Every structure is written in C-alpha cells, then in structure tokens.
Amino acid sequence: MEVTLMDTQKQATMELSTKENELAEKLFNAYQSHNALKESDYKGVVTDEDAAYRVQKRLTELKNEEVGGYKVSLTSKQTQDMFDSDSPLYGAQVKSHFVQSPVTLHRAQLMEPLAEVEMLFTAKEDLSSKDSLEDLLRKTKVAPAVEVPDSRFSDWFPSLSKYMVMADAAVGGYVVYGQEVDANRLFDSVDALAKVKCQLFHDGKKLKDGASSEVLGNPLNSLQWLVKKLEDQGQPLRAGQRVSSGTFLLPESLTDGEWKATFDQGLGAVFLNVSKD
Template identity: 30%
Template sequence: MTEQTMIRMYADQLAEAYVSGKPIDPLSETDPGLTIDDAYAIQAAQIRDWATSGRHVRGYKVGLTSLAMQRQLGVDQPDFGYLVDGMYHQPGSVVSIGSFIAPRIEPEIAFVLGADLSGPGVTVEEARRAVSSVVGALELIDSRIVDWRISLIDTIADNASSAGVVVGHTALPLESLDIEALAVTLAKNGEHAGSGTGAAVLGSPLNALVWLANTLGTYGVTLKAGSVVIPGSVCAAVPVGAGDTITADFGPLGSVSLSFSS
C-alpha cells in the first residue's frame, strides 16, 4: 500500500464515522508505524474533502494546551485542527445529542484575527498585533475513535477531535484584558464543573496562538484575517448528554451557554 493510499483509506474511515456515528478502532493501534506527519496528512485530506463539498475553513483550534487536558487524554504536546462551516452554533442554542458520538465541552478564551498571521518565526508581539478582539467560547469535542481511546496520532488524524464551537457575543480588545489572569468558570446544569485562568493555556492563550501560527506555517498554511482561533481549554473537558445545559462565565467577556436535546 502506498502512503497516499493509506492516507486516503484512513481519511475515508474517519469520514464514514462522522456519518454513521460508529467510531473506529484507534489508528495508532491498527497501524503503529503512523507518524505525526502522517496524521496531519490524514486530517488535511478530510479538510480538502469538506472544501470540495462546500464546507470551508472559518477558524482554527489548538488542542491539548493545558496540563489538565494533556493528563485527561494521556498526551504530552498540543495539536491543531480546523473549524469549518456547520460546526458553529449560536450561544444559547439547543443542539441534538444524536449528532455526536461521545461529546465533551471545553471553555476557551478565543481570538478573532484582524490580520493574517503566517509562520514560522511569529513572535508573541506579532501575534498580539494580529488579534482584533477576544471572545469567550465553548468548544465541542468528540471522538470518531472508539471510547476516546486516543493517542496524539489519533486525535490529530481526527481533526484534533473537533466537533463544534459556540462563540460569545461580547468581544473586547486584547489590550483591555489581562488574559493570563482572566478567570473562567464552567457549570453543568447549574453545578460547578470546572474552572481555570488563561494562564492554564501554555502560560497564556497568546502562546497557543504563536504555536499555531508557527506550526501551521511549516505546512504552508496562513491564519487568515477574520478567522476565529480557539487556543485551548482552561480546564478539563466535561462530558455532556441529552438534557444537559453547559454555561461558561468569562467575567468581562460575559457568559456562553449551549444545551443538548435528545
């Protein structure tokens, strides 16, 4: 089997899992020889397929940036994925739990870019200047890998376990916030479910943005102006099911909520 045939096969298996709702075995167990570059190639093949079908990239995500998330999923470095048409939900909306396999939610201090950002070589100051505003966001993650039995290879190939995003309505200039100290609390059905500050995300969400720009740059990808970047969760992800309502309080950035129906 050629490398391209292998990439196509695994991309198709993950795409079928989206449609059928039936997760697949970990790619890292099926094929222990897969590399991180192979995993990103599998991810990229799916993004190209989505673009061909009319679903275009509207944003980017960095995953596994907090120690809590790395411990939760048993990995030791960040990864990235893409946010495309169909992943975005309005704050306060209700989505069907049947659209997902084993969904979880993370609260994130997100950026809206006002300028392109292209690595490698991007500095923190360059990233800061590229940000037009900061918003609160909820990220929906899900795994097309059975029982969340993932390695770094598996989650990368699965578009960093992306499933959806809710972007808050309150947008503030970056310079008006101390994002490292910004406290976020997460509630599930009114009960405390997690908390953290921006510092939990690689020391600062800006560091995650720098990492993303420079890592994507090695693959020839530029972060585009107008895009949303969700830089990673401030706390461990929370599983959700039918009837659940999740609300994150971002202080000056307001609150963002999402509910799930059967």
C-alpha cells in the first residue's frame, strides 16, 4: 500500500515524545489522586496545538473509559483574550463525567472547580463536517447544562496557558445536564438558539445573567466547529455523544452549597449541590 507524504506527516503529529508521554502520565496521576501539578514544572513540553492534543489523546486513553462526548472552550472573545487565543479548543470527556440533574458532587471529587452555564447537545446520529447548521439542529437533542471545569494544575484560572488547557482535556471536570429534547422541537429555527437567556444562582442568590449569543454567536456554531475539528483529526462525532458547547457567562468559583441555572425558551433548569463531605 502506498504511503503518501501527507500520511507520514499525519502519523508524525500523532506520535508522542518522551516528555509528552510523561506529562500525560502525570496528568492522569493527578486526575486520580487530586494532587495538583505546577505548570512551571512542565515548561516547554507542549508548545503547539498538535503536541497539546497528542497529550490529551494519551490522557484520555489512560482513563480507560468510554468517551461520552466533548466540551468546547474559549467560545467568546473575552475568554479567548484571557487565554491568548483566536479560536476555540476542545476536550474529550469520559462518559461517567456527564451526569444528570439533580445531582450532588462531593468536594473530594473536585480540585479547583468553576461553574459555567451552557447548552448541551446530544447527537441522535453521527455528525459530519458537511452538516449545515440546519442539519445539526435536526440531528441533535438539546438540554440545559452546568459545566464544572476543573484542572489538574494548581492556581489554573485564568493563568494556565492555552496549550496546557488543551493537554488537560480542556480542564474538563463534570457536565451536569437537564432534560434532553429534540432540538428542532424546542427551537423552530437556527437563529432561535442564539436568543436563549440564563440566570445562575448560588444558595438562592442570583450571581449572573448570561446569553447563548456569547457562544460564537450561536451554540450551533460551536457544535459545527467541533464536528469539523474532530473529523480533521480522524475521530468523528458519533451518535449518542454529548457536547457541552461553551459558556453563556464568565465562570464562577464552584463553592459548597446549592447551585441552580435557569434558562428561558423552554430549555429548563439544572440543579447541582456541592457537598463538603
């Protein structure tokens, strides 16, 4: 079988260096032990996107669990500026870290978590880079979500470098999601998904308002970006996988207590309790 230059180059981008493999193993150890790493100890290990995603892929393999879906980060100009980026990035999320509302997360399950309010999509069939936004609306279910970003690095927000965020599975923690419904049943057009508003509460006190238009103008744009990115990397988004598509608001520190996110347009609400025990 003929091996093209492109095949050779693609293979080269997938092969981990010794230092990249060591970083993936350290991240996995921190994922298991909750003993945080210091980014300064790994300076120069991942200096570009290919290296960062290689480390993430190895970290995902080490978790030895089915990938339940993905989270998309840096979907607003403000968050891209914070991490010196001009595009989104993604992280693979294991199946057990997508959990349905209402749920209690224990402090021992977390490291330095944040709370973000998002729209979650679930693929009803395999998705393709050729899918239009209208196709994606038809091929997905949608649900309200609170994503809980959490890093294996100490003092990570907002100082962790973009490539380390990528390597650390886009600082994936948990995704708590509400009731799923067919997206085209809840929304009669693509544009309607850009008009969802949310409110985030902690122990009954409203902290912030947010809007779906913060997510690349429309959360479906985020989903479409991810589908194309994954396909480019040879790992298409499959039926049943979920996507937390990007935050409606700047994150809050996830402290102990009762959290609630409410959404208009019939999307519903998400309930999350964080317990110190």
